[in-house]
Every structure is written in structure tokens, then in C-alpha cells.
Amino acid sequence: MTQTRTSREQLVFRRPFALPGLAQKLPAGTYTVEVEEELIEALSFPAWRRTSTTLTRRPERAGELIEAHAVTARDLEAAQLIDAA
Structure with a gap:
């Protein structure tokens, strides 16, 4: 069984912004970024x-x-x- 972990942080965008793959700009505001990671088990260190x-x-x-x-x-x-610019 693979061990996983999740981290979250809040980001604030002051202006509308674009991301590749999205048809429209996203509005300014507060967003939550969630990162999922898995442990690489074949190593001698975490x-x-x-x-x-x-x-x-x-x-x-x-x-x-x-x-x-x-x-x-x-x-x-x-x-x-x-x-930020």
C-alpha cells in the first residue's frame, strides 16, 4: 500500500488570471491549492x-x-x- 500525503495552502489573486487548458480567465479571489504526494518506497530515505x-x-x-x-x-x-507584477 502506497503512503500518501496532502497539503493545502490559500492563494489570493488580485486580478483575473489565465491557466493553460482553460477556455476562460478565472476571477480574482482566494483559491485553495491542494497538493497530493506519494512516498517513493524504493529509496533508503523518505x-x-x-x-x-x-x-x-x-x-x-x-x-x-x-x-x-x-x-x-x-x-x-x-x-x-x-x-504580482
Whole structure:
């Protein structure tokens, strides 16, 4: 059985932003980034491999759907750099 771990952090985008693979820009706001990793068991020391990264936006109004998008760490970092400029 493979051991996994999940980490979460909040990101705030001040402006709408684009990510590769999405038809529309995502709105400014607070997003949760969830990273899933699995333990690489063949090594003599603990090492983790990223298996997925998900960007989630909570609904701002009742009746809105939760948006979740699979992203790469590289694409997410590029979007943050553009937002900070």
C-alpha cells in the first residue's frame, strides 16, 4: 500500500488570471491549492513525488458551484508571478 500525503495552502489573486487548458480567465479571489504526494518506497530515505495539484475556488454566492481545476505547479507559479507584477 502506497503512503500518501496532502497539503493545502490559500492563494489570493488580485486580478483575473489565465491557466493553460482553460477556455476562460478565472476571477480574482482566494483559491485553495491542494497538493497530493506519494512516498517513493524504493529509496533508503523518505522522498515524496507529487501526483496532483488542484486549484479550488469556493462559491461566493449561494447556488454557485465549487470550481476545481487540475493544474501544474509550473503553470500556477507563472500565474502568481503575472498577478504580482
